[in-house]
Amino acid sequence: MIWVYLIIAGLIASPLIVEATRKPMNDAARANAPGEFATLSQGVTHYQWSGPAEGPIALCIHGLTTPSFVWGGITKGLVLMGYRVLTYDLYGRGFSDRPRGKQDRAFFLQQLGDLLEDQRVEDNITVIGYSMGGAIASIFAASQPHRISRLILLAPAGMSNIRKGLIGFAARTPILGTWLMLEFYPTLLRKGLKAEKDQPSSVAGINAMQDAELNWRGFVPSVHASLRGMLAEDLQPDHQILRNENVPVLAIWGREDDVIPLSSAETLAGWNPDVQNQVIDGAGHGLTYSHTVDVLEHINVFAHQSA
Known part of the structure; x- marks a missing residue:
């Protein structure tokens, strides 16, 4: 009978052991990283500037699982429009630190506020958020609308909570949810990446880079912390503040998005009737890199309308 208990104990311990043996994000891992690093109140944040020094600032905030390299194609287009583009890695992703604990609105606003202060960014900011980054961009813009010239949301999260399936259960459950995420989430993410491996991308090798995130210690726990935190926020x-403060908002959606349903566009329009909703036919959740030209065209038109 003791062997049964040992087997059960081994199964329980297995994902925890795997997580403990993953590579740490440290100075050695950052040795050849592009961009620069800022030591902020919660840890080290990786960031990168692109474009003319005197251009208007475009701040780009990535989503739940794909770090700032997701902006490769979009950044090139924004630079051609004359923007000075700031991209950065959210904590738990890319080359930034992996602090433990809640990843709610206060957590992400602290990181962003620290970074903008460190970089002496003041106002007249075009904020662009993708997926969960759309939720972060929205709460940032609502908290300081006087600093925002326009808000652009790409397949944004925040219009509905994650309630279904294993991920939904894990998001509602603290301890067991962490174990489930460590055990099953890498397989689920890789399955999704495999389904997208042949789609066009403006970011070379993005599929492999997304997969490689799973090799870093703290990545999966950070995803879980964000599911329980930022992605559970109301x-x-x-969005009602953004309307009341007359912040111009553009939201771009993928018609074939199976992560953020297109019905979210209707919800957003109900919260803020002034939002400009645009839908890209044939685009899924990866529209930022799979339909970059279409996204940039919508951004360019909106920028001139809201100038």
């Missing part, structure tokens, strides 16, 4: 008051 953003209706934030």
Whole structure:
């Protein structure tokens, strides 16, 4: 009978052991990273500037699982429009630190506020958020609307909570949810990446880079912390503030998105009737890199309309 208990104990311990043996994000891992690093109140943040020094600032905030390299194609287009583009890695992703604990609105606003202060960014900011980054962009813009010239949301999260399936259960469950994420999430993510491996991308090798995130210690726990935190936030008051403060908002959606349903566009329009909703036919959740030209065209038109 003792062997049964040992087997059960081994199964329980296995994902925890795997996580403990993953590579740490440290100075050695960052040796050949592009961009620069800032030591902020919660840890080290990786960031990168692109474009003319005197151009208007475009701040780009990535999503739940794909770090700032997701902006490769979009950044090139924004630079051609004359923007000075700031991209950065959220904590738990890319080359940034992996602090433990809650990853809610206060957590992400602290990181962003620290970074903008460190980089002496003041106002007249075009904020662009993708997926969960759309939720972060929205709460940032609502918290300081006087600093925002326009808000652009790409397949944004925040219009509905994750309730279904294993991920939904893990998001609602603290300890067991962490174990489930460590055990099953890498397989689920890789399955999704495999389904996208042949789609066009403006970011070379993005599929392999997304997969490689799973090799770093703290990545999966950070995803879980964000599911329980930022992605469980109610953003209706934030979007109502944006309307009341007359912040121009553009939201771009993928018609074939199976992560953020297109019905979210209707919800957003109900919260803020002034939002400009645009839908890209044939695009899924990866529209930022799979339909970059279409996204940039919508951004360019919107920028001139809201100038």
